[in-house]
Amino acid sequence: MLDIKILILISFFSLIFLMITSLIFYFKLPQRKYPKYFALFSVLFFIGQVLTTLRNVIPDLLSIIIGNIVLILGYIFLYIGIRDLLNLNAKWHDRYFIPIGVILFGLILFTYVYYDVAMRIVIFSIFCIIYGFIITLLFWKNRRKEFEIFDLISSFLFFIGVIMFTVRSFKASNIKFPINYLATTDLMITLVYLYLFFITIWLSILLIKSSK
Numbered sequence: 001m002l003d004i005k006i007l008i009l010i011s012f013f014s015l016i017f018l019m020i021t022s023l024i025f026y027f028k029l030p031q032r033k034y035p036k037y038f039a040l041f042s043v044l045f046f047i048g049q050v051l052t053t054l055r056n057v058i059p060d061l062l063s064i065i066i067g068n069i070v071l072i073l074g075y076i077f078l079y080i081g082i083r084d085l086l087n088l089n090a091k092w093h094d095r096y097f098i099p100i101g102v103i104l105f106g107l108i109l110f111t112y113v114y115y116d117v118a119m120r121i122v123i124f125s126i127f128c129i130i131y132g133f134i135i136t137l138l139f140w141k142n143r144r145k146e147f148e149i150f151d152l153i154s155s156f157l158f159f160i161g162v163i164m165f166t167v168r169s170f171k172a173s174n175i176k177f178p179i180n181y182l183a184t185t186d187l188m189i190t191l192v193y194l195y196l197f198f199i200t201i202w203l204s205i206l207l208i209k210s211s212k
Helices: 004-026 035-052 060-085 092-111 118-141 145-175 188-212
Strands: none
Touching: 004 060, 004 188, 035 060, 035 188, 060 092, 060 118, 060 188, 092 118, 118 145, 145 188
C-alpha cells in the first residue's frame, strides 16, 4: 500500500524543483510568460498542498476552503502558462473567476451548510477533469514541430489525469475517510499525490527542453 505521507513529501520536493526551475528561466527568458506562470502554479500548489494536508490541525476555512481555492488558482495559472508555451494567447481573463466562484460556493456549502466530503471531492475533481481535458487537447492540437514528441507525451500525461480524476469522482461516495487525513489508504486518494509528483517533474523537463 502506498504511504500517503511519503507521497505528499515527495510531491513537495517536486513542486520545489519546478519552482526553482521556473524562476531560473523566468530571469533567463523575460520575454516569455510561461516560466512566470509555471512558477505561480508551483508556488500556489505548494501552499495549497500544505494547507489541505493540515486538515484537522488548522481551521476548515484555511485547510478546506482557502487550501482548495489556492490549488484551483494554481491550476488556472498552469493552464495560462501552457497556452504561452504553445504560442497561443495567454493572459488572465475575468472568465476565470467563474470556476473559482462556483467551486468556492460548493466548498462553503458542503463544509458549513451540509458537510459532505464526497461532494467536495467531486467538485474539485470535475474542475481538474475539465481543465485537464482542455490542456490535453491544447497539447494535441497545437504540437510544436520541434517539440512534437514532448507535446504528445504531455497530452498523454494530462489525459491520464483526466481518467484518474474521473474515476476518483465516481468513487467519492464510497471512499471512507479516517479522522486523520494522513491515515487515508484509499488508492484513488494516494495516487493523486503520485500523479502530482510525476506531472511536476515532467513539467520541469518540458520547461528546460522548451527553453533551450
